[in-house]
Each structure stands twice: as C-alpha cells, then as structure tokens.
Amino acid sequence: MAETVTFPCGDGATADGVLVVPAGGTGPGVLVIQEWWGLDPGILELADRLGAAGFVALVPDLYHGEVAAHTEMDKAAQLMTTLPPPSGPRATCAARWTSSPTTRRSPAPASA
Secondary structure: OEEEEEEEOOOOOEEEEEEEOOOOOOOOEEEOOOEOOEOOHHHHHHHHHHHHOOOEEEEEOOOOOOOOOOOOHHHHHHHHHOOOOOHHHHHHHHHHHHHOHHHHOOOOEOOO
C-alpha cells in the first residue's frame, strides 16, 4: 500500500515522497526516480507493482506535488529545468533512507 512519507535528509532537512511496503513488511529497497512528468499515475503504479513483487519502493517527490500531464510538454520541461539544486542530494538521501532497516518498520507519514 502506498503512503506519502517525509524522510530525513541530514542537517534537519526533510523531503517528501511515496513509500510502498510489501505485504510482508520488509524487502529489498528500490529507489524509483520520476520521469519528467512528476509523480504521475504511471510512476505510482510502478511503485505499487514493485511492492507487490516484494520490494520496498520509495519515490521521492522532486517537484513538490507538481505534476504535468503527458500532453503538457512545456509544463514538464519547465518543472524539470527549474528543479532547485538540492534535488540531487534529496534523491541521494532517499536512497540511503530506503536501504535503512528502520524504514521498513516505521515510516513517518507526511504532515498534511
């Protein structure tokens, strides 16, 4: 089941994403990086399929909730080219967090 989570990125910084944990509660971690559309239904479906296959899948939300439809090429390009510089480190900290044994037991839900 997918849930929105907030994960630590060091120095008190956090990032948001979607976490899918398999029914067994544990599994190898997989970091899923969004396409230039953002966290669209196709990426979220991929994460769900990975969870169903026994993986813990984390999809960091690099666009902070913004999504471009597949017909919105200009918007997708604008979202990608205006990514703030911390986005690379955010994906890196997501990879570290996904591989942590505590991730599989106690994800922190994102604040509403």
